[in-house]
Amino acid sequence: MANENNGRHYTANEIQVLTGLEPVRKRPGMYIGSTGPKGLHHLVYEVVDNSIDEALAGICDTIKVTVFEDNSIAVEDNGSGIPVEVHPQTGKSTVETVLTILHAGGKFNNSAYKVSGGLHGVGVSVVNALSEWLVAKVRRDGKEYMQKFERGVPVTELEIIGESNTTGTTISFKPDGEIFEVLEYNLETLEYRFREMAFLNKGIKILLEDKRKNVSKKFHYEGGIKSFVEYVNKNKTSIQKQVMYFEAEKDGTTVELAMQYTDGYSENIFTFANNINTQEGGTHLSGLKTALTRTINEYGRKYNYLKEKDENLQGDDVREGLTAILSVKLKEPQFEGQTKGKLGNSETRSIVESLTYDFLSNFLEENPKDGKIILEKAINSQRARNAARKARELTRRKSILDNTTLPGKLADCQESDLSITEIFIVEGDSAGGSAKQGRDKKFQAILPLKGKIMNVEKARIDRILGYEEIKAMITAFGTGIGEEFNIEKLRYGKIIIMTDADVDGAHIRTLLLTFFYRYMKDLIDNGHIYIAQPPLYKVGKGRASYYAYSDKQLDDILKEIGRTNYTIQRYKGLGEMNPEQLWETTMEPENRILLKVSIEDAVAADEIFTTLMGDKVGPRRSFIQTNAKFVKNLDI
Template identity: 55%
Template structure:
């Protein structure tokens, strides 16, 4: 069919004048998500971290030992360090001060030449300038050469030249900024969330003091860890029975790269390994993590064979065996980190793999030789894991085989959808057969599949892999999703791009939901990281009058609705504790209809914190679980009694 060119006159008007060239500040303000990820609270916190990273760079250069972050009552944030202070003299290329160059120009800074900073977390050089562009106002004080200099900005634009405002007895930089309310959804900082990340930074830089204050709440926390990442491992394992008392610590500088590793085994079954490059949390790993894992497997196999824990004809331990119950931190500090993407989620330097492998392999082998009792406890745990893995191998192979679409062998109780394109498909994991029946009746069969679950699934935090894979409900979930589990999980084979947990609004429902979240976090974390896991929000109440019916999803909403209906003659309030109490039509209308439902996306903001919470709540140790519940009891919103 020929296209009528006259029907789209605007297409012919596309000329060179339509090409927009945005300067650094305009580009940041127009597309903030490209630089800080989002404009929600996550992006807001990112502003704080970008400024703090500059302070950390000074600390890694040996020029700073104290950082103070102050959340002010007016919503502004002040970050102060005792580093060298940003230079204020005229920059030879830009013709303006070095300070203004750093604060207004993307990819400007002292981090590229390798002389001022041997290592740096702020590779891209956009931190300070991005924060400046996204702030309604920013004020900076520089203490340098015995003087205090000051400059102010509004939305990234300088409001005058640098001025000298007094003498200085020390050196450093103080930046106060107020995030622009025209850009961010809401300007409000989470003290607890910030403190977790700052604690992490303090662990990674032993001897650095980081203080966080909140003037509005009159709260203050100071972090200082002389033990560095060894203390970090102890912190992560604080609620777990450990196999050896002291964490293993390895540190060496090789080819100008500082390699640090700390590891300790516990009696659990989950791996808790976190990797960092120049203090940046590389949540997707990279070459340093690959090198660490290779060295760990090789060193433990060498020791096991050499000391007759494994016979010559017995197979080697594999990665899964040596990482079960492992808590580890791997940290590298290097001059030219190659991060993948602005979010720096993965380290790409190929040469780092062999460096880390060599340092960790040598250090771990030496430790095992010098500490035979610890070595025996570690090797025995690894061999036990290997036996459990072998016991689970047939079950695992069967599940992976059944997960293939070619076999067509899906769980018998799965009510599948007719749509075959995963991007359009949803799988509801539904508590109980009665609710499963209502969901099957009420669903849209074209794109919604239903998998009813019988009772509570296994707590995988306490179970070895062979026991987990023999559990019928877990097998059904794995088979239905079709993507495998653990290291064999393949996101491209996922049969449904929305996996929705739908449980009752009572204690049992909350417990089942927690068990499911534990399973997905420990064995299908990519499902969460890629935004495929959701929680359905069924209503708590139905409020009905003669002429009016309303579904209510929270206690405050119920009180508000009843207040509006106080003039009504008869108000009927029905509490829904179970999904099975609703008809198929009601379940569709309130919880499953994409046009009217509410879904919560499951995401992981702080992996180390999530790891700690799951191990505390779902692990074997009772005292820490009791302490956690007591500490958080007041924050419970819906309590079913």
């Protein structure tokens, strides 16, 4: 993907200036999403994205990211280096222009980059504005240049500091403590992101070094997204020996697709546009789904897997057990919103659909064994779906209105306004009884579950919908499930998992989260799922009571009240609390602690659920051995 300058140089004339930098420090969330951990890590991604853009243009193949002991960051690449000459519009060096003016960057000019991820061009200038300090070093034209900034303001001129026989850019920065709520980088979060980038850009090397932990990682995959699919499926059982793969270009858009079927029941399709993870899908995903359904139905008819009287396979049928990575690269991507979560280019749908249809049709003709495996799995899914139809109908919201007996011992609330209504999913009748007595029945509903729900990771939809506790939840929520899921029918703004603070409670939480992630993911994506945090300890001294939600908080309380003449009660079950205590500590909106469930990385989430809840024992054993040292409050 070399640019029109043969991928070797771009100049100051190709850097276009659109506006100033002033708003960034006032409203950082508009540019990086938040000032919490997500925004903090976004700073690194913005700098690395610039290096990836050069890799897409064929002028960079190695990127090194270093995390230092003080949580400052250095990103070094072997690209062409930011231009250093005076910019014609600003009268400043191009380095200073790119780092101090919003929307100044080569990616706004098609002669510099043909394909770019960070099309908004806010990247490095925003990082500069939100950093306590930033140092830019550029190796270019046989020289090494350096310029220093503080909170986006230059404190030195661009100066030559030596000779260089290489080219590239190094951006070092420290996030500003006046802006960010947290300043500590999470190594695992960075690993997930850089592994993904390396998969999407086959051949590129991304090196990650953490000086805090003396850890070094290398991400380099010559197989690209084929290796990505193999990675996602490593703890699953594939029913195809090979990963189906193609890369093709049409009308200036490059489409790359890798996919493989497993014996599982959930689909995992991850889509990207210009290396940006489009978690909300978009036109490229629509094109892929349409092509899959059309091709597999045509193949099934042609070879008599589907008889004349048989109904067509639906999308859910042909995608059951499928893992797919779809990556498109296009000149002018249109994303919905600054978060770039959904691709909107209308022409991309037909391009992806056409190329995928051609590829898959040829693949099935040339690989009849795979064709048989895929059709048989899809037909089995269709049978299960038809068997589940009756059960699904029983879970529709209208069943609540039609039946005088509410499902699953549901104690409903009086209000219907989603901005205030909430339902607590509670473990067992004892805790359910306390919750029902302690709640505010105006806006709080209680649904006790008997024991642990089934592990949906190992079951098809027909078995899942035959399970009474799951049917009770679906009926109570009102949304339906699967192809009939409709989030607009949701009856509660918050769905709160409230379980005991012990091993059984943790297992029930995991089972419920697996169900929500696999079958009601929109509830998570739209911020409706929460986990209640009941206290771990009650400290009594005289007539006073204090509640501690962590060991550190317990220690702080003991220091405050003095370490004599006190009692400590360790709560293991919600049923140990009377209704007033449960309300005061865990349910009362002013005092309680709720954790909102969110998915930062869908690939990582899939990996965790597959590892913990899947069929293979080995990966689960390895996970436990690796993480055992981090366990606190072990219940034995």
